[in-house]
Amino acid sequence: xxxxxxxxxxxxxxxxxxxxxxIRRFMLAGLxxxxxxxxxxxxxxxxxxxxxxxxxxxxxxxxSVLAFGALFVVFAITAHALLGRLxxxxxxxxxxxxxxxxxxxxxxxxxxxxxxxxxVAARPDPIAQTIFxxxxxxxxxxxxxxxxxxxxxxxxxxxxxxxVAYLLWPWQFRLLRDLVLALVILGFVSVTASFAIxxxxxxxGRIQSRLGPMRVGGWHGWAQGIADGLKLVQKEDIVPGRAxxxxxxxxxxxVFIPVLTAFLALPFSDRWVLRDLEVGLVLVLGLxxxxxxGVILAGWASHNKWSMYGxxxxxxxxxxxxxxxxxxxxxxxxxxxxxxxxxIGALQSGGFHxxxxxxxxxxxAAAGVYFVASLAACKRAPFDLPEAESELTGxxxxxxxxxxxxxxxxGEYAAMFVVCGLAVLLFLGAWHSPLPxxxxxxxxxxxxxxxxxYALLFSGPAWFIAKTYALLFVHIWLRWTLxxxxxxxxxYACVQVMLPMTMLLLLGQMFWQLLVPPxxxxxxxxxxxxxxxGAAIVAAFVGTAGWGYLNRRRLVGPLAVNxxxxx
Amino acid sequence: xxxxxxxxxxxxxLVWLARAGPVWARGPRGPGPADWIGIELEAVMFYLxxxxxxxxxxxxxxxxxxxxxxxxLFGALGAVAGLYLLLHANFLAAIQLIxxxxxxxxxxxxxxxxxSASAAARYRARPAEKAAGAAVxxxxxxxxxxxxxxxxxxxxxxxxxxxxxxxxxxRALLTTYLVPFELSSVLLxxxxxxxxxxxxSGRK
Numbered sequence: 001x002x003x004x005x006x007x008x009x010x011x012x013x014x015x016x017x018x019x020x021x022x023i024r025r026f027m028l029a030g031l032x033x034x035x036x037x038x039x040x041x042x043x044x045x046x047x048x049x050x051x052x053x054x055x056x057x058x059x060x061x062x063x064s065v066l067a068f069g070a071l072f073v074v075f076a077i078t079a080h081a082l083l084g085r086l087x088x089x090x091x092x093x094x095x096x097x098x099x100x101x102x103x104x105x106x107x108x109x110x111x112x113x114x115x116x117x118x119x120v121a122a123r124p125d126p127i128a129q130t131i132f133x134x135x136x137x138x139x140x141x142x143x144x145x146x147x148x149x150x151x152x153x154x155x156x157x158x159x160x161x162x163x164v165a166y167l168l169w170p171w172q173f174r175l176l177r178d179l180v181l182a183l184v185i186l187g188f189v190s191v192t193a194s195f196a197i198x199x200x201x202x203x204x205g206r207i208q209s210r211l212g213p214m215r216v217g218g219w220h221g222w223a224q225g226i227a228d229g230l231k232l233v234q235k236e237d238i239v240p241g242r243a244x245x246x247x248x249x250x251x252x253x254x255v256f257i258p259v260l261t262a263f264l265a266l267p268f269s270d271r272w273v274l275r276d277l278e279v280g281l282v283l284v285l286g287l288x289x290x291x292x293x294g295v296i297l298a299g300w301a302s303h304n305k306w307s308m309y310g311x312x313x314x315x316x317x318x319x320x321x322x323x324x325x326x327x328x329x330x331x332x333x334x335x336x337x338x339x340x341x342x343x344i345g346a347l348q349s350g351g352f353h354x355x356x357x358x359x360x361x362x363x364x365a366a367a368g369v370y371f372v373a374s375l376a377a378c379k380r381a382p383f384d385l386p387e388a389e390s391e392l393t394g395x396x397x398x399x400x401x402x403x404x405x406x407x408x409x410x411g412e413y414a415a416m417f418v419v420c421g422l423a424v425l426l427f428l429g430a431w432h433s434p435l436p437x438x439x440x441x442x443x444x445x446x447x448x449x450x451x452x453x454y455a456l457l458f459s460g461p462a463w464f465i466a467k468t469y470a471l472l473f474v475h476i477w478l479r480w481t482l483x484x485x486x487x488x489x490x491x492y493a494c495v496q497v498m499l500p501m502t503m504l505l506l507l508g509q510m511f512w513q514l515l516v517p518p519x520x521x522x523x524x525x526x527x528x529x530x531x532x533x534g535a536a537i538v539a540a541f542v543g544t545a546g547w548g549y550l551n552r553r554r555l556v557g558p559l560a561v562n563x564x565x566x567x
Numbered sequence: 568x569x570x571x572x573x574x575x576x577x578x579x580x581l582v583w584l585a586r587a588g589p590v591w592a593r594g595p596r597g598p599g600p601a602d603w604i605g606i607e608l609e610a611v612m613f614y615l616x617x618x619x620x621x622x623x624x625x626x627x628x629x630x631x632x633x634x635x636x637x638x639x640l641f642g643a644l645g646a647v648a649g650l651y652l653l654l655h656a657n658f659l660a661a662i663q664l665i666x667x668x669x670x671x672x673x674x675x676x677x678x679x680x681x682x683s684a685s686a687a688a689r690y691r692a693r694p695a696e697k698a699a700g701a702a703v704x705x706x707x708x709x710x711x712x713x714x715x716x717x718x719x720x721x722x723x724x725x726x727x728x729x730x731x732x733x734x735x736x737x738r739a740l741l742t743t744y745l746v747p748f749e750l751s752s753v754l755l756x757x758x759x760x761x762x763x764x765x766x767x768s769g770r771k
Binding site: 244247250277278279282283285286287289290292293296297300301308311312315316319322326339 | 632634635638641645657658660661662663664665668669670672673674676677680681732733
């Protein structure tokens with residue numbers, strides 16, 4: 001008895017060998033018919049015989065059409081093969097290109113802006129950079145490059161240098177810099193969303209012993225997110241007849257734009273931040289609060305009872321959970337003594353045990369409370385009642401399709417990244433690795449590869465993104481593990497459990513900071529216990545995952561087993 | 568045409584562009600684009616945001632659909648938050664977003680949804696309400712005009728000595744303005760207790 005394997009099921013019916021054989025046969029048939037018809041026509045011409053219209057049709061016209069048809073089929077098959085490969089390449093280039101583009105643009109931009117800043121600083125009379133005022137002239141840029149120690153006022157420069165000066169000149173304007181960086185952030189959000197869509201479907205598949213997307217793009221269906229996006233953009237643009245048109249059209253953007261704006265104050269590292277505002281945290285929280293309005297208006301404007309129920313649930317749930325979420329955020333703010341995201345991140349550079357979540361038992365509990373509240377604020381399971389498919393068909397986005405629906409989902413994944421990023425920033429060491437940054441001080445000021453090593457080992461945007469993605473994975477994991485809870489349970493959990501708990505935690509942290517000396521034995525012991533608990537949670541997660549991987553053969557269904565990595 | 572020929576033509580064009588490029592980028596201290604456009608970006612933003620706030624406020628008054636009124640109110644509140652940002656009052660802007668745009672407005676919309684029978688609920692003000700609204704509006708306008716008129720604009724307005732920081736605001740609230748601050752907290756507490764009592768009194 002043979003066993004079905006994944007290869008049997010998903011083997012494409014149209015293999016390259018089959019395609020080549022079909023192309024050869026159709027081409028041969030077309031050529032034979034063409035040559036035969038041509039020879040027949042020439043023979044008729046030579047012997048001076050005329051044909052009746054019937055024989056002309058059957059003998060000459062029909063074979064010609066057939067021959068052209070056969071050659072057209074060959075052309076179509078070839079074009080399909082080429083186009084498919086081209087599209088695959090294109091998707092790959094798009095994905096990798098946008099990823100590399102984002103990183104390179106951010107890096108190049110920081111180098112470029114630093115260079116221009118140095119040119120500005122090198123002027124004899126320093127000037128303030130304005131948003132829109134051109135103060136630095138190209139001659140000064142040329143002089144900056146052409147100047148030598150012997151001749152500090154040299155103006156003789158090759159024409160290429162003059163051209164470079166014109167290229168550098170616009171970058172003294174903040175407006176232009178911000179435009180470039182805003183595009184970088186938009187690109188990052190797009191890549192995150194399209195990656196998270198694929199990841200979500202893949203994780204869901206694994207958890208349910210399915211394969212998930214396997215076809216688009218080849219390797220484990222990695223291009224599924226891009227394909228979904230392209231599909232949604234092509235769909236028909238529908239606004240229901242009785243809907244409140246302008247509000248219906250506006251609502252998705254009210255969800256997406258505030259979340260995008262929240263990246264303004266979200267630091268990826270001490271230098272990779274658009275604006276390190278003094279009130280950055282409050283601003284991010286306020287912007288996250290706005291997208292409730294977009295969701296409510298979407299449900300309201302659809303003029304549909306499912307949408308309406310979804311909107312009511314959103315209003316009740318998100319507004320309630322904002323309170324425990326905001327109050328849980330107050331604890332690390334209290335411990336750090338500032339609302340500036342950069343300063344809070346810089347506090348946690350001393351290694352794993354200095355991450356704020358491990359500094360006191362109250363902060364440790366607050367991290368958990370914040371994470372649960374952030375699940376509810378993003379409308380993620382088990383709090384996904386606003387869009388409960390089984391009861392409300394789609395909740396607030398029942399009537400949406402095409403591009404606007406895609407905008408809702410981009411907004412949701414971007415909001416997930418922002419709330420996870422806030423958790424990482426406030427509780428989990430921001431952009432620092434578990435190793436103390438002081439160990440790498442000799443690397444930090446070294447050559448470029450030493451600085452790169454420092455960014456990879458000790459602190460850098462890569463750590464922030466990696467930790468945020470790890471939390472994003474927990475979001476996805478919980479969604480496919482936990483059942484949805486009822487709306488009364490949602491409200492009970494918020495008002496009667498989490499709200500009193502955060503208040504107690506807030507009071508506890510206050511007394512902790514007032515009464516417990518930071519270098520005393522109590523603080524040290526609490527720090528050690530919390531650090532060990534955190535390490536135990538991480539170890540338990542990694543250990544369970546490893547155990548599951550080693551025992552993957554016990555999973556139900558050969559599909560999943562044969563397609564898990566390493567099998 | 569060979570590759571090197573093409574390259575040299577491109578290079579020549581680039582050099583020509585560099586030499587004949589925009590005049591205001593050259594020179595020891597030529598006119599900049601700021602002079603060229605004539606106004607600063609901040610002024611542009613001020614007029615944009617101010618105009619948006621005004622248009623939204625008018626729309627909020629004139630619209631008859633309740634949800635659209637709330638949406639216009641949201642626009643006006645957001646534009647005012649933007650004006651606060653222009654004034655470097657970042658904390659005020661963020662609080663405006665949290666309290667008014669994210670909190671109060673959601674509660675208003677929630678109330679509309681729960682109380683109105685139809686989705687396209689309309690609201691027509693009675694003459695007495697219109698008169699009262701107009702009176703309050705005129706009073707506010709008169710106050711603003713008086714305040715603006717008292718300032719001597721001829722010598723220009725000096726920039727604020729320093730932007731108020733969160734630190735300073737917190738200190739002021741807990742030292743100089745402690746009593747008003749606590750009084751407002753007591754008021755809010757009373758409101759909360761009252762709301763809880765109203766909500767609970769229906770149930771036995």
